[in-house]
Amino acid sequence: MSELAVLTPCYRGDAALFPDLHRSVLQFTPEDTVHHVFVPSRDKHLFTQYEGPRCRVWSRSEMLPPYYFRPPFTDVYVNVRRPWPPLRGWVMQQTVKIAAAAQLDADVVLIIDSDAVLVRPTTAKRFVVDGRLCLYREENGVTADMERHVIWHRVARELLGLPPAPPPPLPDYVTPLNFWDPAIVRAMQERIAEVTGKNWMDAFNERLHISEFIVYGVFVDEVLGASGDRPPGDISICHNNWKRSPLSHEEAIAFAERLPREAIAMMISAKSRTPLEVRRAAIRRATEIAAAD
Secondary structure (H helix, E strand, C coil): CEEEEEEEECCHHHCCCHHHHHHHHHHHCCCCCEEEEEECHHHHHHCHHHCECCEEEEEHHHHCCCCEECCCCCCEEEECCEEEEEEEHHHHHHHHHHHHHHHCCEEEEEEECCCEEECCCCCHHHHEECCEECECCEEEEECCCCHHHHHHHHHHHHHCCCCCCCCCCEEECCCCEEEECHHHHHHHHHHHHHHHCCCHHHHHHCCCCCCHHHHHHHHHHHHHCCCCCCCCECCCCEEEECCCCCCCHHHHHHHHCCCCCCCCEEEECHHHCCCHHHHHHHHHHHHHHHHHC
């Protein structure tokens, strides 16, 4: 068993971003850390060039039971036991994260979106305080106007058999870089199956609106932590830019130069459509700053 594994869901739309992330994983994680990449079967040929001792490329379908299939030329999946509504690709991406994290042979699974990169050395110990794995938790991060997050909290509590949440503000557990304990993921799967009377994956996928990070966070805080012993929180790991408009070269460099000392990664949202050369200039600058600290 390794201390750390890295998990990234990806697809052809982010294939141009993936090389920078993968290079950063090779550079900043221990030699026994393997980068596990999960992609649609039709996109796998775009990523096989990265396969080697420290990278394994998986088809999403390898994580699914045989009664799930993807109709040709679509971005949806169908559970033949419950074919309607079909499962959208972004929900299936969440499902694959959970299924894969439960199976990986590591103490900590670091989940990184393809538009993020590591900029500092990263080991499993970075996510542990006093012998306990931290939880990405932004206290009071979900406000009443964040309607989707509020729904995600409601759905998480239903799947986990918990009473309704109090009114917002609520904790936010959503981040482009997260860290999970595989043993806790397996316990979460068992809890969902016990509460719903269904295979955990079927119960998860039949929800139209759901967040894997909020389900995991609520499980850790309110099922495992029901005794009042909450794990330490950590929201300092990733320096994020969520803008939906492209960054100029100057804006990207200025963003990189605001890299916090505690951050091990940075993210410029793929939805910003920032040019690749601008992203890479920001990555280089952030890496220089991190190395100088």
